[in-house]
Amino acid sequence: MYRGQSGMWSWLLHRITGLGVLLFLLIHVVDIGLLNFGSKVYNEGISLFGTAAVRVLSMALIGGLLYHSFNGVRIILIDFWPKGARYQGVMFAIVMALTIVSFLPMAYFVMGPVFGWPTGNLRGGA
Amino acid sequence: MRIPSGYGPRLSGAGGFETFSWYFFRISGVALIFLALIHIFLNHVATDVSCTSYQLVAMRYTNPFWRLYDWLLLTLALLHGMNGLRVVIDDYVRSRGWQLTLQSVAGLVTLTYFMLGTITLITFQTAGALGPGCLR
Numbered sequence: 372m373y374r375g376q377s378g379m380w381s382w383l384l385h386r387i388t389g390l391g392v393l394l395f396l397l398i399h400v401v402d403i404g405l406l407n408f409g410s411k412v413y414n415e416g417i418s419l420f421g422t423a424a425v426r427v428l429s430m431a432l433i434g435g436l437l438y439h440s441f442n443g444v445r446i447i448l449i450d451f452w453p454k455g456a457r458y459q460g461v462m463f464a465i466v467m468a469l470t471i472v473s474f475l476p477m478a479y480f481v482m483g484p485v486f487g488w489p490t491g492n493l494r495g496g497a
Numbered sequence: 498m499r500i501p502s503g504y505g506p507r508l509s510g511a512g513g514f515e516t517f518s519w520y521f522f523r524i525s526g527v528a529l530i531f532l533a534l535i536h537i538f539l540n541h542v543a544t545d546v547s548c549t550s551y552q553l554v555a556m557r558y559t560n561p562f563w564r565l566y567d568w569l570l571l572t573l574a575l576l577h578g579m580n581g582l583r584v585v586i587d588d589y590v591r592s593r594g595w596q597l598t599l600q601s602v603a604g605l606v607t608l609t610y611f612m613l614g615t616i617t618l619i620t621f622q623t624a625g626a627l628g629p630g631c632l633r
Contacts, residue, residue: 421547
């Protein structure tokens with residue numbers, strides 16, 4: 372009934388993306404902590420986020436966060452919407468569709484500067 | 498059909514920490530959807546991540562709203578995530594001794610990170626930090 376079906380995969384993905392986002396949070400609080408060491412240290416540290424390699428990691432983070440967000444709503448609907456459990460499979464398909472559809476424009480903006488795609492968000496030059 | 502799965506309402510024994518945790522996941526989760534996704538949008542779409550600098554943070558933090566925003570994001574994300582880690586440890590670690598050890602480490606990490614993040618947010622000085630950069 373459960374093993375190998377959508378309920379298992381949604382649960383496993385929720386757990387993996389949750390742990391991944393948590394790992395990033397633990398790194399991010401430290402890199403923000405560089406603010407305590409002044410502008411030179413912070414700017415050198417944070418400039419890593421602009422590199423192509425870290426941008427790829429950022430895309431993974433954003434994809435994971437989007438899935439975790441949409442699937443979280445699905446879990447809440449299963450819990451509080453009387454028909455939630457019956458439609459959990461359909462909702463999982465919707466979660467995957469929303470994740471992909473919202474991920475693509477985000478990926479464009481995150482990777483744009485690497486490939487020179489127009490993003491219009493580099494005001495003033497970096 | 499009423500088998501505890503981690504999903505769905507708790508079957509019995511309402512009250513206590515696990516019930517609180519169950520509600521906390523859902524309530525903080527809804528708040529975090531907005532807090533985290535807006536945060537990502539601001540720092541990756543509205544301005545590119547390469548524009549993030551000491552000066553940009555200083556400009557933002559002249560408005561106390563963003564300190565409060567970031568503090569809420571820090572606090573809720575940390576508690577939501579570390580509570581998730583607590584559940585994962587309970588799921589996979591069988592030995593009571595190891596469970597206790599890892600939960601204690603997780604608790605200490607939570608407290609340390611909460612303090613580090615809070616101190617950073619409170620003590621950051623904006624005066625004199627503003628200069629040229631990717632400012633809007």
